Structures are given as C-alpha cells and as structure tokens.
Amino acid sequence: MSLTPTTTSSIFTTFLLLSLLLILRTPRCLANSAAAGRRKLSVDYYAKSCPQLDQLVASVTGMRFREAPVSGPATIRLFFHDCFVEGCDGSILISTRPGSKEMAERDAHDNKDLAEEAYDSIEQAKEVVESKCPGVVSCADILATAARDFIHLAGGPYYQVKKGRWDGKISKASRVYPNLPRANSTIDELVKLFASKGLSLNDLVVLSGAHTIGFTHCEHFLGRLYDYRGTNRPDPAIDSRLVKALRMSCPKFGGNSDIVAPFDVTTPFSFDNAYYGNLEAKLGLLATDQALALDPRTQPLVKDLAKDKQKFFQAFALAMDKMGSIGVKRGRKHGERRKDCSKHVL
Template identity: 45%
Template sequence: MAGAKKTWDFSSTVCEAEKRGALLPSADCSAGDPSLWGMDNHGCNWTTEGILFPSLSSADGEDDMGLPKAGPILMEKRRRSVCAVAAAALVAAMLSSLTGAAYGGGMSPGYYKTTCPQLEDIVLKEVTRKKNETIVTIPAVLRLFFHDCLVNGCDASVLIASRNQDAEKNSPDDDSLAGDGYDTVNRVKAAVEQKCPGVVSCADILALAARDVVHLASGPYWSVELGRLDGLVSKASDVEDKLPGPDMHVKELTDIFYRSGLSQRDMVALSGAHTVGFAHCSRFTKRLYNYSSTVKLDPSFNPEYAKRLMEACPPDVGPTIAVNMDPFTPVVFDNIYYQNLRNGIGLFTSDQALFTDGGSRKTVEEFADSEPRFFQAFVESMMKVGRLGVKTGGGGEIRRDCTAFNH
C-alpha cells in the first residue's frame, strides 16, 4: 500500500474491580465465559471515556486489513448514520403488517394496551438512562435475553437469584453474564411497578429492553410480541448444552439452534449481535498462540488483525483486559461484523467459522452486502427467539421482584 499508514491503536478496555451492588455475580473480574452473544463482562465497570477506535486507514483509501477507510469513532459519540436510519426504516416497513396483530400463544404487541399503556415509554426511558451511564448496557441486555430464551424459553428464569447458588445464573455458562444487564431489567421493573403494579412480567420487560438496546445502537426497530409469564423454575443444571460457545464450529452451533427450533440462517443472523460488545483476551488467545499441536496461529485469521490482537493480548496478558468484538464500529449495530468475517476479522472461532464453512458462507455474504437484509433477518430471528417456551396460564406468574419467585 502506498503512503504512510495511520497507527492502529488497538484500544482495550480494563475491567475495574468496582461492583454495582448485590445484583451482581460475586465472580472476580478475571473470570468470564462468553457465549456467542454479546460480550463476556459480568458486572464490572469498563473504562470507556476517551477510548478511540481509529480507522486503520492508509493513503490509498484502504486499511491494513482490506476494508474501506472509515473515520475514527469515539466511544458513545458516534452519530446514527444515514444508512442505518434508512435500513431501519426499510425493515420497519417490511414488518409493518405484523404490528398490532395477534400471534400464537395469545401474545401480541398490544397486550398491555389497556392495562399499562405507557409501558414501552417507561422501558425506553429507563434503558436509555442506563445506556447513557455505560455502553456495556447494549451487549449486556442482548446477551441476557438470548441466555434466558435458549434455556427453557423466554420466562425470565435467568434473573432468579438463589441462596443455594443453583439457579440458571449460577451455571458455568451464565455466571459471567453482565451485571449491567440484570441492573437494567431490575430498574425497568421498579419503574413499571410504580405505574402498573402487578401487571407486566419480567420476561416481557427483558424482551422490550433487548429491542430497545438494538435500536439505541442504530439497529432496527420492531414491534415486540408481549404476553409472556415469568417462569416458576430456574435450575443451573438446565443450562448445560443449550448455549453456543466461542470455540464452537458451525455444525455444533447449528445443532444447538435446531434443538430450539431455529435454523442455520437464524443462527447466522443472530450472530450479528457480535457487532457490539467486548471479549476478554483469554477467550480467544488459543487461536493466537496454541491453535493446534502443529500450528500456533489460526490460519483463518487476517494476518494484520492477528498481529494487532497479539499486541493487545500478549501471552502474559492480565485477566481483566478485553478487546472489541468489532474493531471498526464497536458500539454501532450494523453489518460490519459480516464484512469483517469476509476479511478474516472474526474474534472467536465461532465467528470466523461462519465464513470458512461453505454451508453458512452464503448467508454471511448476503448480510455483508446488504445491511437491510441483515436487519430484516435479525428481526425475524429475534421474533422467533422471543416465542421460545412462552409460559401461559398456570405455567407462570407475574413476579413482583424479577429476582425471586412470588411463592
């Protein structure tokens, strides 16, 4: 490439030891077990003020990894792009026929129209307030929603706190869930209870919050089907083998989704949640230093990307250091994640495998080429996820406190 290249400051975020009260897991900040969704923070504050995500651009208009030149992005300062607005509008138009309609299981977007008409305004206000406190709110809430729904359905069972440490949130796959996600739901619940006591389930609040964080990050907006009840059971033992992990390949990922009634296309679309969030170095350094008995570096890595990751995450890196899932637009919900995969810039094995596998590559290419298509597919898949294992009638309740069963 011609011309002097701009320095790529592969900024990492440092997890501080400060916790946010009793709502958070007791695990140290050095712990963490990210799933496919979002990031692997678990209630620590992440230093974001002034972190710059530079463009990696050179004089000829391409960066070191072959992506088009893009301007620097200051965390929490990026304006919503015209393209994102247009794509979101197109998705809304495509799905407008669903608005206000009734769905299976008695759910509908207007479920609380008469019993709590101001519900969505309350949720958005509280989610926005939390997001303005910390950008971690976006991936934290998304991950919480996925982990709830993929284990025995969308019933807020992941929110239950157990004295015996045997609830879902205490499982190895869940004990790293972000405290900011839990805090968001609990704040919203408290605000909703002030206006509509005993009416709205925690499961519905989580579903609405997941939609809102996506939209607040410049992603699509959709009508959320409501009418779920909160579950009556939460067991850590139920979580095993139900959630995707960072070291999985496409067959393993696809099998997990199939067991929940979701397709491989759903899996690829929902993987786009990795367009926002962070991951601890320890969760992907095997790809950098110990890929196999004969090869140290995963050959599917973009060489320049691997070099920068090694600089940010040396073999002796501390357990609290994390990097962005998407090094270009880390706080914007867009389709750059898929463009990254096409260029060998997938952080986890489970990310890059979507492109290296012939069966899923076509879908990755489709989403990389068209943000509106990605947004539409993501919304459709999110709606499918939101219908998983919905509790009705005697199979559920409306909790007074999202962290505890009523009885």
C-alpha cells in the same frame, strides 16, 4: 454502583481499522418451540392493563444507554441466554437463594461474564413499570422489550416486541451448559443447538450478527492467536494484523483475565452489518463467528448480509421475534408474575 467499565488501554496499530478498544470489566430441552411460542404472544397484550409499557421501559433504557453503555450489548446477550435456557421466561434473572443446594441459572459458569449492568437495567425498568402498572407485566416481557430498545439505540432496527410471556418457575444452573453455544463450537453443533430451539441455519447466521456490538474476553479467542490446534501458530483464518494487535493485549500466559476486545473491530459501537464484512476479511474474533464465513452452508448468507444492511435489519428483527418466542409460558401451572425479577413468587 459504578456502571461504566474502566477503559484501560487502546491498541494503536498501523492498520486503522484494527484499532481495538480494550476495556477492563468488573468482574430440559424445551417442550415448546419458537413457532408454538409465537402463537401465544401479541404486540397489544398489555394494551388495556399497561398501555404505556414501551415508553416506561424506554425511559430507563435510554438513560442507561447514555450513562452505562455496556448495558446495551450485555442486555441483548442476557435475553439470548434467557431464551436458550428454559425459554424466554426471565429464569436468568433469578438469584440463588442463600443456603440453597442448587445454584440459579445466573450463577452458572457460562453466565459469569454477563455484565451486572444488564441485570441492573432490567431491575430499574421493572421498578418503573411496577410503579405505574403494579403486578401486571412479566420480567420476561421487560427483558425482551429492553433488548429491542438497546438494539435500536445502538443504530439497529426498531421492531414491535410481542408480549405475553409469564415468568418461569425453574432456574437451575445445571440447565445452562447443555443449552448454550461455546466460542469453539462447530457449525454442526451450533446448527443442532439452534434447531433444538426451533431456529434455522439462517437464524443462526442472522442472530450471530448481534456480535456487531459488544465485547469478548481474551479467553474466548486465545487459542486462535498462539497455538491453533497444536500447530504452535495462529489460526490461518484470522488476519495476521489482527493477531498482532490482539496478542498485545492478550498474552499467551498470565494476561489480565478482565481484558476484553470488541467483536466488531471496525464499528464496535454501531449496530450495523459491518460484522459480516469483517468475517469476509478474516476479522472475526470467535472461531464460531469466523466459521460462518467459511462453511459453505452459511457463507452465501454472510456475503448477502455484508452487502445489504437493510436486509440484515429485516432478517434480524424477524429472527429476534422467533428467538423471543422460545419456550414461552402462559398461566399459573408453569408461570408466575414476579414483583421482584430476582425472586420466585412464594
């Protein structure tokens, strides 16, 4: 399978920092909070049963980062979408059974943009892990480990991933919509959603920093470019040069629905803190990103993180540990150990 998206055009604006790389891309409320999940996990969970786990996963993520770089941001997002729906239990990796009445999470509308490269990366990592440690390591732990690797490979922090997640037995598309944020959610809505997962306002700001890499389709910010809240004008909270550049690739009507733009218009491929500086300069693409720099509750942290990359890295590593602990399952009652991440154990 072709793993690299086709670069279709780049926008050249007079403003160098706004150069945008455009890419065509093929197309239950949690019973247990992050805090409870954290107590169930440990860094040395596989110390006896699969001591070389991190190296095995790294052999795949390193190769994927070079050969299919889209895998990086896509896997980080895959992990986020897994954790927020039924907890970090690999439920997003399940494929809908042919003939099944109910679709699996993966096929929900809100997951349709998750790039195949992410699923392929986890499948490949699982194969390598199974070849050395058969039947031992959960898909959920492999996903958490791979997401960390990609963050680090892109220049972000390296942190120890706590393990011990079992894979989940439930994967329903209908659980996705109420558990994921949308590009036009308000800060109040985001705070409420994150709180329902045991995550704080600060976690929201820090985890949103994952948008320092990766891409978004035009549909997620189109409303900000042309007719913001029925004004027939762009969102005043977006830099006018960025509006101009984005309009070139994202027309009001009839645009190519596969076109994407980088979240971080200054350093799109580096995992750094430029995302926060961009928000201060009105260069956020999603309304939710830009709102973090405008809301008085989140603005001070945006300022701090824009100034201090190390502070962002430390906070991000901690917040990923918290997010990675949402809804953790242990034992056969709620969990399973899949050999094939896309299929439940029968």
